[in-house]
Structures are given as structure tokens and as C-alpha cells.
Amino acid sequence: MPADGTPADGTPVAAGYRSDTGHHYEVAESDVVFTGRIIRLRRDIVRMPDGVVSQRDVVMHPGAVGVVALDETGQVVMVNQYRHPVRRALWELPAGILDVPGERLATAAARELAEEAHLTAARWDLLVDVLASPGMTDEAYRVFLARDLAVIPPSQRHVGVHEEADMRTQRVDLDEAVTGVLSGSITNAMAVIGILAVATARAGGFASLRAADVPWPDRPAPAG
Template identity: 55%
Template sequence: MRVEDAPEAWEVVSSTERFKGRVFDVVTDGVRMPGDEVADRDYVRHVGAVAVVALDADDRVLMIRQYRHPVRRLLWELPAGLRDVEGEPLAETAARELAEEAGHRAATWHTLVDLLTSPGMTDERIRVFLARDLTPIPEEENGFVPRHEEIGMPVEWVPLPDAVEHALMGMIHNAPAVAGILAAYAASVEGFTGLRPADAPEA
């Protein structure tokens, strides 16, 4: 059997929206199960996101630290953002987030890994990109104005092997950061030659 996730949609006999927000909604679906029983499944409908493993010429990962209120922690993360511009290609969303949050642009882009962050409770999808051949954006060219949690976010360049160690030792908890760091390290073994293009379709 080929190990590959496959599309599947079981019959939804009822759907109730419990909450509607700017970024996500909360929904209860009545889903017909095997054996013809209908079971309620609560889940979060999410707009989705992108994240960027930005590697410099010394194979250091650009990381930012951001406050995340639901878990009451300052988390080390990758530059990331919501898929909240309709019709915008995901690679462009990622480039915009890298510029806004970290003040860098990249000449080389690849798709690194696709994530379903918590498929038992949300349909959120995150595409993690690998960005290389980085150059800083002059401050006067970057018109982004930080707000809320983004104000004063520190930026740190972490050697990729150290980032892997931090992830495995439980020092980094953000899911796309952990997945992206480990995927980048695995891809580096073959010189990043096996990666999908930046505009690869989502399955």
C-alpha cells in the first residue's frame, strides 16, 4: 500500500456554526459513520497560514520570538502569517511575511513541507517554505508597521544543527517551526535538491 494521504469526504447530514470570527469559525457537523451512525464532530474552520525557514549563507535559521496568549508563552517561531489575502499565491504570502516580520527578502524559494496542524480539531493548513539567498531590506523600504504581539519581536539567527537540537530537547514548541527545522535539516543532506518548487500544488 502506498503511504500517502488521500482526499475523502464522509456524508455531513447537519452543520451548525457555533462561532464566527475573523480568523476562524467553530462548527459542529453531524457526520455519517461506518455502521450508519451519525456522530457530532466539533472543529475549527481556519483560513490557513504559511511559514518560512529562512537560511542564510552560513545555514543559520532566522527565528523570531512572539507572545502566544492561548499557551501563555513567548515562543521561538519562524516568520509566518495568515492566508488572508484572497487569490494571493502562497509563495507571495510567505515573501510578504518574511519582509514584514524579519526585514529580509529571498532569491531562492522552495516548498519545504505541508502541515495539517491538528486534524482532529481544525482544518488549518500551513505550508512551510524554504527561503535562501537572503538579503536584508533597508528600513526605509519596508513600510510595515508592527502592531500588538509583533511590536519589539526579537530576531535571532540560529545555526541549523542547533535549531534541530533545540527542537528535539523540547526548547522549541511551535509546530511549524519544529517541522520546518527538521525538514530543512533532512533536506540539507541532499543539498536541497529533492524539494518541490515554491508553486507546487497542495494535495
């Protein structure tokens, strides 16, 4: 169960939250008002600590994983993908939503790396966990660091569809990627966070990395 008390399937519940200072936020009503292909919209009526009732609209998201794939020369694997809401292609990390029931997080990350970048990795570490925009959505994503990369033979590669059909990949020196973040040429949030996080981790000799399978409070561990 996520930290807010909502079940893994996103079913709204009459739940609440009590802060460290004793303030109580009670969910008086909760209804799903829209269901799309990936997201749902939940309307919560919340009683605040001062007794005032207010509406909060929550975009419910299944969560996602992303991969900073760092090769032996210090280059990061980037993918270029069209994103319809902003009407342009963005440089991003290999990534995808958690849409396979029971799939473990590191397995999902490895699948996305194989499908989008045609790579496997022998070494996996946890880089960073992110709440995307907690003022409006429960979307959370976990970014892994993948190293010891190997190229998948062309005959065994996944064939992309939709936005992935014309996806391009490119390896970028990590320092150049950091420059791209700071100059505004890399703006995808996961890519910005992942690139800056791995640059920071590298500066510390990667000593700060966590194991790839540590618990994730914002998403429950899948069964099996």
C-alpha cells in the same frame, strides 16, 4: 475546493467521504455555530459507516504559510513572538495566515518574511505541507525554504503592531536549532517541523525540494 469538499469560503455543505475500502462518511447536517476574528467553529453531524450518527466539531481556519530562511552560513532566521493562548513568547519561523484575498502562497510567504524578519529572498522552494491537527481543525500550512537572503533597509521596513510590536529576530545555526527542537526549547509546531525538514533536506543535498508553486490539495489556488 479543499479535499473534504468544503468550498474555499468555508461554507458548510451536505457532503461526505468514501474511503478506499468503500466506507461512507455522510455529513447529514452542518452549521457554523461561532464566528471569531480569524476562526469559525462548525458543527457537523456525521453518519458513520456502521450507521451511527455522531457530532464532530471543526475549527475552521484560513490556512497559513511559514518560511525557513536559511542564510549562506547555514543559519536559520527565528522570530520571538508572544502567544496569548500559552501566555509566553515562543521562538518561531516568520509566518502568517492567508488573509489577503487572491494572494498567491509564495507571495504571502515573501510578505511575511519581509514584515517579520525584514528580509527578501531570491530563491524559494517548497519545504513541507502540514495538516496542523486534523482531528479537530482543517488548519493547513505550507512551509517554504527561502535562500539568497538580503536585508531590507530600515527606512523601508514594515512597522509591526500588537504581538509583532516587540518581536525579536535571531539567526541560529541550523544544527543548534535542531538541538533546540530535541531539547524542548523550540516547541512551536511549524518551527519544529520546518527545522527538522530543512535539516533532512540539507542532508540530501536539497534534492528532495519541490517547486514553490506546486498545487496544494488542502487549499485551493487563488484566482488571478
